[in-house]
Amino acid sequence: MFRPLTQGWRGLLPSVALLSTRSISSGTSTDVKFAGKVAVITGSTNGIGLAIARRLAQDGAHVVISSRKQQNVDRAVAALQGEGLSVTGTVCHVGKAEDRERLVARALEHCGGVDFLVCTAGVNPLVGSTLGSSEQVWDKILNINVKAPALLLSQLLPHMEKRGQGSVVLVSSISAYVSLARLGAYNVSKTALLGLTKTLAVELAPKNIRVNCLVPGIIKTPFSQVVRTTGSSWSQPHLVFPRRKGQPEDCAGLVSFLCSPDASYISGENIVVAGFSPHL
Numbered sequence: 001m002f003r004p005l006t007q008g009w010r011g012l013l014p015s016v017a018l019l020s021t022r023s024i025s026s027g028t029s030t031d032v033k034f035a036g037k038v039a040v041i042t043g044s045t046n047g048i049g050l051a052i053a054r055r056l057a058q059d060g061a062h063v064v065i066s067s068r069k070q071q072n073v074d075r076a077v078a079a080l081q082g083e084g085l086s087v088t089g090t091v092c093h094v095g096k097a098e099d100r101e102r103l104v105a106r107a108l109e110h111c112g113g114v115d116f117l118v119c120t121a122g123v124n125p126l127v128g129s130t131l132g133s134s135e136q137v138w139d140k141i142l143n144i145n146v147k148a149p150a151l152l153l154s155q156l157l158p159h160m161e162k163r164g165q166g167s168v169v170l171v172s173s174i175s176a177y178v179s180l181a182r183l184g185a186y187n188v189s190k191t192a193l194l195g196l197t198k199t200l201a202v203e204l205a206p207k208n209i210r211v212n213c214l215v216p217g218i219i220k221t222p223f224s225q226v227v228r229t230t231g232s233s234w235s236q237p238h239l240v241f242p243r244r245k246g247q248p249e250d251c252a253g254l255v256s257f258l259c260s261p262d263a264s265y266i267s268g269e270n271i272v273v274a275g276f277s278p279h280l
């Protein structure tokens with residue numbers, strides 16, 4: 001029952017985009033869930049980030065797309081604009097302060113503030129043991145996966161505060177709960193994000209900014225190729241439980257919900273999207 005439903009949804013994607021374009025162009029701004037809202041998404045030219053960008057834009061937000069490579073930014077912006085969606089883009093390697101500044105500036109060009117930040121960019125430079133990870137590997141993983149979301153948010157915060165409310169979504173991994181073999185330092189970085197979510201949720205509550213975390217299972221993207229081909233996921237009973245592989249679109253609806261007023265009393269949550277949740 002699960003599988004045909006998903007395939008049906010994927011088949012519907014182009015018409016969903018068309019439907020959304022139509023409702024944006026023909027409706028008043030109040031018809032659209034995120035009318036007037038601006039979303040900044042890192043690592044959004046492919047995979048999970050791109051699916052989230054498409055979904056928030058379909059819901060009416062203006063989305064600022066970003067990743068390290070100009071050609072990827074150009075391709076993603078052209079694809080989404082071709083679907084009638086309101087997007088712009090800029091290069092942003094999240095580990096570089098000057099790139100983060102450029103991303104903030106690009107977001108402010110649209111309407112002077114930012115409502116949503118989704119931190120999707122993440123790396124795993126090593127398939128190997130935790131104790132076999134060099135200092136450079138540790139630095140890269142922790143800089144990009146853990147420090148960069150916090151630093152970018154600190155740069156964006158004054159502009160989110162101006163809006164009177166905001167929603168931040170970090171992106172962890174099921175490997176935070178069920179360690180994937182030979183991804184030791186990466187697993188640790190994704191566990192740290194669960195804690196970062198809790199800490200930021202408490203710190204930013206007085207500013208009416210909510211912070212939650214998407215925790216994907218194995219999702220079919222180039223990033224998960226190594227896990228899917230080495231079979232390390234199959235040694236984990238909890239990751240075998242789902243009856244189908246996840247698709248990037250499976251993650252996008254949760255982010256849309258977490259940014260919406262329906263989630264206005266939800267903050268500090270780490271929410272697993274994996275067909276099954278291994279945590280209590």
Ligand SMILES: NC(=O)c1ccc[n+]([C@@H]2O[C@H](COP(=O)([O-])OP(=O)(O)OC[C@H]3O[C@@H](n4cnc5c(N)ncnc54)[C@H](OP(=O)(O)O)[C@@H]3O)[C@@H](O)[C@H]2O)c1
Pocket residue numbers: 042043044045046047048049066067068069070072073092093094095120121122123144171172173174215216217218219220221222223224
């Ligand atoms: N796929 C899974 O099974 C899975 C499971 C759990 C968690 N996750 C997490 O989900 C996130 C996205 O993964 P994905 O599977 O969607 O990967 P993906 O399809 O390979 O896409 C990665 C995106 O991030 C960008 N990127 C990579 N390094 C970056 C950096 N330093 N700064 C800015 N952008 C960067 C890439 O574009 P450029 O090359 O142009 O930079 C690309 O747009 C990651 O944080 C990952 O840890 C994935």
